[in-house]
Amino acid sequence: MNARPSCLSISGLTAILPNGSRVLRSVSLDVKPGEVHALVGESGAGKSMIGKALLGVLPPSVRQVEGSIALEGTELETLGAAARRRLIGARTALIPQDPLTALNPSRRIGPQMSDRLTHILGWPAERARNRIREMLAEVHIREPDRVIAAYPHELSGGMRQRVLIAAAFAAEPRLIVADEPTTALDVTVQKQILRLIADLQRQHGTAILFVTHDLGVVAKISQSVTVLYAGMVVERAPTPALFATPQHAYTRALMAATPRYTDPASSLQPVGSAVLAELALEVQNADNEWKRAHG
Amino acid sequence: MILQKFLLRLITMAVTLFGVAVVVFIVIRVAPGDPIAMMLPPGAGPEDIARLRALYGLDKSLPHQFLIWLGGVVQGDFGTSISLRQDVLSLVLGRLPATLELATVALLIALIIGGPLAVIGARERGTAVEAGIDVAGGAALSIPDFLWGLVLILLFGVLAPIFEISGRVSPSLDLPFSTQFYLVESILRLRFDLTADLLSHMFMPALALALPLAAIITLLLKQSLKEVMDLDYVVLARVKGFSETQVILREALKNAALPTLTLIGVQFTFLIGGTVIVERLFSYEGLGNMAIDAVINRDLPLIQGIVLVFALIFVLINLAVDLSYALLNPRLRHG
Incomplete structure (x- = not known):
């Protein structure tokens, strides 16, 4: 156990749909300060839900019923709604999945980048403006003034994602939730954006909860991993250990199902039925246990 | 171009x-x-x-x-009124300001009622508050303006006589005005006693015209806001730390306003059409009231003049809506 408090500590997080089925099954994980923690799983595994629960933006149909989320030692549950919102605004940020829909089409880029600084953190406008210029330089945007004055539709997808990344790092948050930040981009741009996030993360020492379905990305960017299946933690390990000695059959199956650019001739293995049966059994057991505990 | x-x-x-x-x-x-x-x-x-x-x-x-x-x-000659034996153009222009002021005040009332209710309804979506707004909106919408006029006369003219019930201005007052835009001029001349008297006369007909429009604005704007509220950039604004009300006003309102704006343009023309009956109901000396007299008297030149002026107003409103549409949507401005 590390002596420093975790940047993010989630334990027993459970969320349900209106029909009572669980989308998150008692999820626990720890993100240390300054580390990149990858959340990996198939689509529908609930990896985005964890980030949304932390940021307080769960969809209206999903309800968190159990568990605690602590941000740098502060239990979010103990805060009132407004205090929680301010804490999230000050200490965290989100790099969204789709840069095309994550910017307001009717507002200029500059104010969209700086409004957290000026309105939530109370920075003077001048300081916020300078900070935005700095950040745009850090994400290698050559004409910051043109971008600041532009509307989103005047920028390419890759540019918009750079803008969103710059905005996320601008307030020096302790934790950034990156929700599949490269999925919606062209393959050629994906690599650049990934490297950009990794560089900024190192320079700023920001912890990142990196949501992805791509084990290749996990290997490149993260220091620790949580593997999810059906809202349930399957395996949790430091990244090198996970790739060296995957403990769970599902993790091994996922690795076999990941394409390798170095060895394109090797055929991909779908996750086998024996593994799926084992997972189904584990989910079943977890649900039975939960039902026993909750009547 | x-x-x-x-x-x-x-x-x-x-x-x-x-x-x-x-x-x-x-x-x-x-x-x-x-x-x-x-x-x-x-x-x-x-x-x-x-x-x-x-x-x-x-x-x-x-x-x-x-x-x-x-x-x-x-050439600007609309003929001579058969019943009033005066120049049609000067008759129409003499009455037009009264109707424009009434319609504008009605539009403002509709926006003042409808805008905040839409924002509140969107913020409290899925609760009893929203259901209450829906019910009230449905009721306001299904009662036509002239019927609202009668209801208001009963409420504020008879049961609690707060507002003036008929005419445009109290006849006992000395009017220093040089144009027919009484309301505008009373404000410009800082004669707020006259402004109060004019508004007291205008309140009930304007509210009667405004209520159905207010309901339309509330229901449509609320719906548009709710559709915007789950979009990614709105979620991102919540993560930034903005409250739900701030999120609505800063991120959602401008984008959600576009469909409402178009409809306000269309509905505003209906509202001006509604002045014909409502002005009659409140003996308000505007163009609508004159139109009814003109029709009763088969005053062909006057009817033609009034209809043409109404048509001109409609066309200008449509132009204004298109212009403000471009103003709100940057993609149209550059395209």
């Missing part, structure tokens, strides 16, 4: 107005009722009728009459 668009727009407007002119000219002449018969005392002989018909040009063929009238209109 912009000049080209502008010219095209002007031509479209001219064609629209010409169409309206043709239709109204023909319809009021085909419809039963003879203005000459209304003017003459009983027992007038056929020669008298023929003389009057010739005097007003009614003995000529329809196309000929139309050309004479159109030629005048183009």
Whole structure:
């Protein structure tokens, strides 16, 4: 156990749909300060839900019923709604999945980048403006003034994602939730954006909860991993250990199902039925246990 | 390019107005009722009728009459009112400001009621508050403006006589105005006693006109806001730390306003149409009230003048809506 408090500590997080089925099954994980923690799983595994629960933006149909989320030692549950919102605004940020829909089409880029600084953190406008210029330089945007004055539709997808990344790092948050930040981009741009996030993360020492379905990305960017299946933690390990000695059959199956650019001739293995049966059994057991505990 | 668009727009407007002119000219002449018969005392002989018909040009063929009238209109001469025996243009222009002020105040009331209710409803979506707003909106919408007028007369004219019930301004007051825009002028001259009197007269007819429009604004804007509230950039604003109300006002409102704005334009023209009956109900001396008199008296030149002015207002409102649309949507501005 590390002596420093975790940047993010989630334990027993459970969320349900209106029909009572669980989308998150008692999820626990720890993100240390300054580390990149990858959340990996198939689509529908609930990896985005964890980030949304932390940021307080769960969809209206999903309800968190159990568990605690602590941000740098502060239990979010103990805060009132407004205090929680301010804490999230000050200490965290989100790099969204789709840069095309994550910017307001009717507002200029500059104010969209700086409004957290000026309105939530109370920075003077001048300081916020300078900070935005700095950040745009850090994400290698050559004409910051043109971008600041532009509307989103005047920028390419890759540019918009750079803008969103710059905005996320601008307030020096302790934790950034990156929700599949490269999925919606062209393959050629994906690599650049990934490297950009990794560089900024190192320079700023920001912890990142990196949501992805791509084990290749996990290997490149993260220091620790949580593997999810059906809202349930399957395996949790430091990244090198996970790739060296995957403990769970599902993790091994996922690795076999990941394409390798170095060895394109090797055929991909779908996750086998024996593994799926084992997972189904584990989910079943977890649900039975939960039902026993909750009547 | 912009000049080209502008010219095209002007031509479209001219064609629209010409169409309206043709239709109204023909319809009021085909419809039963003879203005000459209304003017003459009983027992007038056929020669008298023929003389009057010739005097007003009614003995000529329809196309000929139309050309004479159109030629005048183009030069700013809308003819002479048969019943009032005055120049139509100055009659219409004399009454138009009263109606414009009434319609504008009604629109403002509708926005003041509808805008905040839509924001509250979107913030409290899925709760009893939203359900209450929906019910109230449905009720306000399904009762027509003149019926609201009667309800208001009963409430604020009879049961709790707070507001003036009839006319545009108290007859006892000395009016220092040099234009017919009484409300605007009273504010500019800082005569707020007169402003209060004018508003007291205007309140009930304006509210009657405003309530259905307020309901439309509330329901439509609320719906548009709710659709925007789950979009990624709105979620991102919540993560930034903005409260739900701030999120609505900063991120959602401008984008959600576009469909509402179009509808307000359309509905505002209906509202101006509604002034005809509501002005009558409150004896408000506007264009609508004059229109009813003109129709009763079969005052063909006056009807034509009023309808043409109404049509011009409608066309201008549509133009204003298109312009504000471009202003709100940056993609249209650059495209």
